[in-house]
Amino acid sequence: MTARFLTLEILILKCRIFDIEFKNPVFLASGTFEYGLIYRNVTNRAGAICTKGITARPRGGNPPPRIFETACGLINSVGLENPGVDVFCKETLPRMQRLKTRIFVNVAGFTIDEFVEIVGKIGPRVDGFELNVSCPNVDMGGVSFGRDPDVCAEVVARVRAVTKLPLIVKLTANFCDPLVVARRCVEAGADGISLINTLHGMAFDLKKREVLIQGGLSGPAIKPFALYCVHRLKDIDVPIIGVGGIMSGADAYEFLLAGASAVEIGSAILRDPFSPLRIIKELKRYTG
Amino acid sequence: MRSYRLKIARRTTYTENIFGLEFKYGGIKPWPGQFFHVRVDEGVELFLNRPISVASYKRGHLLLVVKIVGRGTKVLSMKKAGDYLTLFGPFGRRFRPVHKKSLIIAGGIGIAPLHFLAEYMAGCNIDFDVLYGVRNKDEFIFRSDLKRMASRVTFVAERGYKDKETVVARIRRMDLNDFSVGYACGPREMLMALQELNLPITTYAFCEDFMGCGCGLCLGCAIMHKGVYRRICVDGPVLNLGDIDFEVQNL
Ligand SMILES: Cc1cc2nc3c(=O)[nH]c(=O)nc-3n(C[C@H](O)[C@H](O)[C@H](O)COP(=O)(O)OP(=O)(O)OC[C@H]3O[C@@H](n4cnc5c(N)ncnc54)[C@H](O)[C@@H]3O)c2cc1C
Ligand SMILES: Cc1cc2nc3c(=O)[nH]c(=O)nc-3n(C[C@H](O)[C@H](O)[C@H](O)COP(=O)(O)O)c2cc1C
Ligand code: FES
Numbered sequence: 001m002t003a004r005f006l007t008l009e010i011l012i013l014k015c016r017i018f019d020i021e022f023k024n025p026v027f028l029a030s031g032t033f034e035y036g037l038i039y040r041n042v043t044n045r046a047g048a049i050c051t052k053g054i055t056a057r058p059r060g061g062n063p064p065p066r067i068f069e070t071a072c073g074l075i076n077s078v079g080l081e082n083p084g085v086d087v088f089c090k091e092t093l094p095r096m097q098r099l100k101t102r103i104f105v106n107v108a109g110f111t112i113d114e115f116v117e118i119v120g121k122i123g124p125r126v127d128g129f130e131l132n133v134s135c136p137n138v139d140m141g142g143v144s145f146g147r148d149p150d151v152c153a154e155v156v157a158r159v160r161a162v163t164k165l166p167l168i169v170k171l172t173a174n175f176c177d178p179l180v181v182a183r184r185c186v187e188a189g190a191d192g193i194s195l196i197n198t199l200h201g202m203a204f205d206l207k208k209r210e211v212l213i214q215g216g217l218s219g220p221a222i223k224p225f226a227l228y229c230v231h232r233l234k235d236i237d238v239p240i241i242g243v244g245g246i247m248s249g250a251d252a253y254e255f256l257l258a259g260a261s262a263v264e265i266g267s268a269i270l271r272d273p274f275s276p277l278r279i280i281k282e283l284k285r286y287t288g
Numbered sequence: 289m290r291s292y293r294l295k296i297a298r299r300t301t302y303t304e305n306i307f308g309l310e311f312k313y314g315g316i317k318p319w320p321g322q323f324f325h326v327r328v329d330e331g332v333e334l335f336l337n338r339p340i341s342v343a344s345y346k347r348g349h350l351l352l353v354v355k356i357v358g359r360g361t362k363v364l365s366m367k368k369a370g371d372y373l374t375l376f377g378p379f380g381r382r383f384r385p386v387h388k389k390s391l392i393i394a395g396g397i398g399i400a401p402l403h404f405l406a407e408y409m410a411g412c413n414i415d416f417d418v419l420y421g422v423r424n425k426d427e428f429i430f431r432s433d434l435k436r437m438a439s440r441v442t443f444v445a446e447r448g449y450k451d452k453e454t455v456v457a458r459i460r461r462m463d464l465n466d467f468s469v470g471y472a473c474g475p476r477e478m479l480m481a482l483q484e485l486n487l488p489i490t491t492y493a494f495c496e497d498f499m500g501c502g503c504g505l506c507l508g509c510a511i512m513h514k515g516v517y518r519r520i521c522v523d524g525p526v527l528n529l530g531d532i533d534f535e536v537q538n539l
Binding site for chain 1: 289291498500501505506509
């Protein structure tokens with residue numbers, strides 16, 4: 001790609017969301033680009049990167065197998081492997097700060113206090129936070145935070161009190177109505193909503209007659225549903241970020257038509273780490 | 289890492305379910321232990337790429353050898369000379385073999401990455417023997433090639449020979465005093481059995497697992513190694529056999 005193309009691309013796709021400027025509305029989804037440090041040439045050309053979910057304590061993650069292909073997508077059960085917020089702040093964040101893109105930390109709490117702790121410790125060194133409310137809430141018997149609008153609102157309100165940075169809530173669509181949850185989150189002070197996180201899924205080993213994997217389904221298989229969820233939130237008056245099965249500029253544009261202000265690319269990266277660059281280029285054809 | 293769109297220069301049938309795809313390749317030089325992530329479906333139904341080791345790389349010719357085990361490898365087997373494939377790589381940590389008398393221990397299709405290692409070792413005049421086992425004696429590949437490169441080659445098979453034997457059974461009654469290092473690749477059960485034998489030589493395993501990105505981004509290819517999860521795709525695939533904990537499995 002030539003420098004000239006780059007400037008054109010910036011001119012056409014540049015956007016303002018949450019009162020900050022983004023090079024383009026194509027972000028890297030949480031969990032599929034780690035911390036953006038491996039392929040920096042991709043990270044630096046994306047509108048933003050959402051980090052792998054950061055937890056209050058270090059997590060080793062789940063035993064293998066963690067990835068299983070299903071029709072038009074995959075199931076993952078990585079189990080939020082990450083070094084924990086302390087090591088993240090000390091070792092990873094300083095390196096991330098040299099990236100030439102917006103940084104959103106994906107925050108994964110298992111209690112409301114943990115959400116507050118993680119956001120508090122990271123402080124103002126990033127461009128914003130994406131609260132991953134899909135984790136099981138250990139104080140409430142392991143039911144996902146995201147299913148309970150009251151608990152979600154409480155998470156947002158408590159975190160809102162400790163940060164002025166843009167606060168995005170990443171909603172799940174598992175066993176709940178994202179519209180109901182989104183309304184409550186916005187009332188509680190959320191600046192934006194991203195959706196959807198992976199859908200529950202599983203696969204069996206036919207020979208052993210046992211569960212082979214149980215985890216989150218992603219990829220093109222979930223795109224129509226993700227699009228529907230984004231469209232369902234069209235009257236919410238904060239920016240919506242669409243996620244789910246985006247493989248091309250056409251897919252991304254479809255999410256923008258459904259009411260999203262930006263999109264995140266997840267599973268497409270597993271098939272091709274350079275795919276965000278292609279998607280940015282293709283999207284220009286629609287918006288230009 | 290780069291992405292390549294390569295034309296298949298030649299397709300070779302080795303056995304009923306093992307075939308080779310050869311490409312003219314002028315990209316980043318692959319090292320022993322490295323692999324390519326091969327796209328099997330330009331549509332999205334078979335969503336993930338398939339990791340396939342470099343079996344040979346010589347004078348701009350890249351060879352991948354594949355065994356049909358499921359849908360993705362079946363699709364690959366139907367590709368013909370002249371067809372194009374999308375490949376990503378080379379992925380995996382570059383592995384530099386030790387300059388000491390070595391033993392290559394291959395089970396089944398595990399010979400693919402070890403053949404490339406053999407080529408490399410022959411190129412730097414490292415002395416090595418090969419122990420290569422298969423289920424059925426028709427399944428051997430690279431026979432004459434290995435004989436030419438190695439000091440000694442031992443073929444064992446569970447069926448087809450008078451002396452039925454597995455790699456693990458043979459290694460039990462081998463004198464390993466001559467060797468300093470071993471390189472093993474094969475079915476999981478073979479690697480586990482080798483580990484149990486507690487071989488007197490440092491043994492490196494070429495590991496496999498389901499893979500997502502193949503390049504360190506998704507944390508999908510975990511293996512328990514010295515008490516922590518490592519990523520097979522970037523920390524491996526070659527790891528010290530003694531340090532791996534195969535028991536940590538959901539399966
Ligand atoms: C680093 C690395 C290098 C490899 N090199 C080679 C090679 O040179 N030649 C070769 O033929 N194969 C190689 N493999 C294995 C190859 O990637 C798998 O056989 C292939 O992905 C299977 O795809 P499929 O769609 O045909 O099978 P699927 O339909 O996905 O699966 C068929 C069967 O194989 C099992 N399986 C699938 N993938 C794996 C895996 N990665 N590990 C263990 N079991 C699996 C499944 O449980 C199932 O029983 C390598 C794997 C790795 C990780
Ligand atoms: C391997 C993998 C790891 C993921 N890890 C996280 C995570 O840590 N936090 C999170 O909020 N979402 C995580 N996700 C969900 C994605 O960010 C995204 O919401 C989902 O995959 C749907 O988008 P896609 O179809 O484009 O992948 C992960 C997805 C995958 C495939
Ligand atoms: S396959 Fe994605 S990290 Fe190894």
